[in-house]
Amino acid sequence: MSRPSPLRLIVWNRSHLAVVQPVGRLDLSTHQRLLDGLLKIAAAEPAALVVILDKLQLGSPSALGIFHRVWRQVNVWPDIPMALVAEEPELQQAVATGPLARLLPVCPTLTEAVRVCRSPPPVRQRQVRLPCGDISGLRARLFVTEACLDWGQHEPLGDALLIVQELVSAAVEEGGPELWVRVRMRDIRLTVSVRDRTPDAPARTPPALGQLALAHGRTPSPGGKVTWAVLRGQ
Template sequence: MVESAIAVRVDVDLALVQIVAVGAWTRRLRVDLVAAVRKALIERPRAILLDLERFADADSAMAASVMLAERRGTGLDPPVPIVAVASGGIHERLRTGGVAERVAIYANLAEALAALADDLPPPQRTALQLQPDVLSPCAARNHVADACLAWGLVHLLHPARAIVSELATNAVEHAGTPFTVTVSRRDHLLHLAVEDGDPALPRTLPWAGEGPSLAPRGAGLRLVASAASAWGTAPTAAGKVVWATLGTLDPPRG
């Protein structure tokens, strides 16, 4: 029996989410694929790449699922394009299902990435590489503040600084690896990301209970969730990225 699975990876530099589907096309895989696309769209990436090269087989429902992903992406403002990688029988299944009329389909991953790098407009983006040092969260806060001032987003300066401070502190305390703070402007969103070399994904912990502590465990990500429009985490090629967004047109929370 062929194992089926979905894997998600984020390319911070391209602001791209890659969703890899492996195995046989089953109802469960279809549900997982649609859920992965829905979750990826919350981040508002510049594109979503569906890597379907590793499928053992497929039926007509695959084309319908890819079309559903395309409709979800194009229905956003701004739209998020969906592209696919497929070959052989899978490519033919998508073509006969009408997918090729709406979705760009590439023969391999390298071809798709090269096309996306050429087609996507360069983002308004700035990045800072930092070491796992106690002073690094301060440098991260200053970095995001400089970006907000340079882009005329003064009203987002304080919530953006607070979010990046928490994410950078987590990278220092828990990942313990060099990390990169990336600030980018994607149309109506300010996107904040901290990428480190630890593949372990963070989770919001239950409150530690009563006691004198002024900073209970789990409070950092709770503060991020309360300040951001959306936030999440995903694996990268070298570890993980934790991201958060703020609406540039919305008043800050709090």
């Protein structure tokens, strides 16, 4: 008897969206692999995340609940739209009659999913690359200040500066060669994130995150990790 093929992810970009096609069987043995893989792809902060389901073998209908977990995460950070593609009529029916359909667009074609994901409110974002060093915190604060003032975000600026200082200081302490600071604005959400090239590991939560952020976390990303925080804009 042939064994089920291991789960793998085929990834490509389309119109700045990350398109992912899981191939293989989704069950208890591969659940975490798919979850971690999709969150790592989302951590690269594409314009949207689209998942094509048709080559995914479901161990049970309840296995689709994994996409609810992914959606809950990416809806907070990196705050990007997400859509599912189900071309097969039976799969469309299974997804459309489940709870996922109330949260996520389920599209019959990739073209339709791309169209749906390109309709959300516009995003403003800026990114700067910095070396890890003593001056990095100051340069990051100046960068965030300029972005927030240009976008009229005066009220959350003080909190954003405290948070980016904490995030940059933590990245410098962990010893990576360089880091990337990104500030992003969608609707009333202001997000500050710091990406570095050191692996994700349990770490102390900077006090500013727990006190000032609506949500925060650390997420593995290609080549390292991202530490992020979400604030409410004005």
